[in-house]
Amino acid sequence: MLQRLLNVAMPWRASVPRVSVVRLSGVIASAGRLSAGLSIASVGHVLDRAFSIKPLAAVALVINSPGGSAAQSHLIFKRIRALADEKKLPVFVFVEDVAASGGYMIACAGDEIYADDSSILGSIGVVSSGFGFTELIGKIGIERRVHTAGEHKSMLDPFRPEDPKDIVRLEAIQREVHDSFKSLVRERRSTRLKGGDELFTGEFWAGKQSLALGLIDGIGDIKTILRARFGDKVKLIAIGPDRSFLRRRLGLDSIGPAVDLILPGLADRGLATLEARSLWSRFGL
Numbered sequence: 001m002l003q004r005l006l007n008v009a010m011p012w013r014a015s016v017p018r019v020s021v022v023r024l025s026g027v028i029a030s031a032g033r034l035s036a037g038l039s040i041a042s043v044g045h046v047l048d049r050a051f052s053i054k055p056l057a058a059v060a061l062v063i064n065s066p067g068g069s070a071a072q073s074h075l076i077f078k079r080i081r082a083l084a085d086e087k088k089l090p091v092f093v094f095v096e097d098v099a100a101s102g103g104y105m106i107a108c109a110g111d112e113i114y115a116d117d118s119s120i121l122g123s124i125g126v127v128s129s130g131f132g133f134t135e136l137i138g139k140i141g142i143e144r145r146v147h148t149a150g151e152h153k154s155m156l157d158p159f160r161p162e163d164p165k166d167i168v169r170l171e172a173i174q175r176e177v178h179d180s181f182k183s184l185v186r187e188r189r190s191t192r193l194k195g196g197d198e199l200f201t202g203e204f205w206a207g208k209q210s211l212a213l214g215l216i217d218g219i220g221d222i223k224t225i226l227r228a229r230f231g232d233k234v235k236l237i238a239i240g241p242d243r244s245f246l247r248r249r250l251g252l253d254s255i256g257p258a259v260d261l262i263l264p265g266l267a268d269r270g271l272a273t274l275e276a277r278s279l280w281s282r283f284g285l
Contacts, residue, residue, distance in 0.1 A: 017057040017230040019092075020050040020237045021222070024061055028068030028076070028102045038065060038106075040075040042241065047076075050239040051083040057230055058090045059083075060222055061110060067101025067123060070177050077184070080109035092229075094222045095119045100204050101127075104215070105181060108188040113216040114225050121210040124181055125202030126174040189214055 026037035050059050061080070067073070084091050093099075093110030100123035107113050107121075115121060146157060155166045182200050186193065193199065194214040210216050218225070226234050 016233050016235050018053065018055065018235045018237055019058045019060050019226055019230065020053050020056060020239050021060045021062060022046055022050045022239050023064075024076075024106060025064040025096075028065060028072045028106075030069060030072055037068065038076065039069075039072045040079060043076060044079055046239055046241050047079055047083060051087045051089060053237060053239075056087075056089060057234070058092055058226075060092045060094060060226065060236070061106075062094050062096060062222060063099045063103055063107050064096040065100070065103030065106070066098050067103050070102060070105075070126065070181070073102030073105040074180075074184075076106050077109045080106070084109070084111075092222075092225065094225070095121060095207075095216070101125065105184060108185055112218075114218050114220045114222075115207045115210060115216050116221065117207045117219055119207045119210070120204050121207070121215050122199070122204035123202055124185060124200045126178045126181070127202070192217070 022043075024038055024043060028038045030039050030041075080091060083089075090112075091110045093107045093113045095107060095113065095115035096119065098120040099107040099113075099115070100120060104121055104124060144157075144160065146160070155163070155169065178200070185199070192214040194212060199213060199215070205213065205215070207216070207219055211219060222236070226236065
């Protein structure tokens with residue numbers, strides 16, 4: 001199947017095979033929460049451009065993400081697969097440091113997945129986390145007042161004691177999302193999967209063990225693999241995001257994502273940075 005796609009994607013008249021390359025790096029979150037991360041809003045147009053180049057032999061995705069939003073991960077996955085099917089192009093995925101949780105979901109959009117020996121992959125599960133402040137607000141003399149129309153509208157309010165019924169509802173939602181994730185992985189990796197239920201416990205593995213479990217197709221880097229597939233003359237075309245007018249005018253691109261902290265929304269962005277840091281640190285990064 002993959003070879004047929006390669007033959008269709010590479011007309012005989014194309015002397016030098018061309019592969020567009022998109023880097024997908026960062027925590028996955030809806031636009032506005034982690035503006036330096038990944039969302040369908042931030043990468044959708046980049047993916048569209050990557051698949052629109054003609055002639056094109058394939059599209060390569062370089063992934064480095066600890067995960068994040070399940071919905072945004074699935075939206076990005078679906079956009080990649082829709083474009084691949086529409087353009088009849090094979091998709092190669094190359095994992096750098098980590099492709100975990102939602103990062104691995106996006107990786108599954110590839111027809112083939114490659115990683116480094118030291119890459120971390122897996123974490124196929126669903127997690128919800130937060131804090132409880134019930135004792136704190138009592139100690140500092142704050143009274144919490146919440147009025148709702150709807151019995152469960154204030155479910156999991158961090159300023160109120162946990163209700164066991166709320167936990168049951170949350171776990172039911174998590175199971176539903178987890179089941180969807182498992183089905184996606186099984187469909188995309190199919191007979192290549194060598195592991196059993198342990199693949200879906202949220203555990204993660206390094207490159208060689210990931211290969212043994214069938215989570216990836218091989219160990220290797222983008223240049224080595226694509227040259228072996230398309231020849232030494234293959235041309236890699238990097239497709240990056242458009243710089244915003246504000247960043248261009250102020251010269252902020254060289255500063256990187258940290259510049260977001262000096263823009264409006266300092267408190268929200270600070271919390272988002274802490275959230276992102278916690279996701280990366282789980283994998284020793």
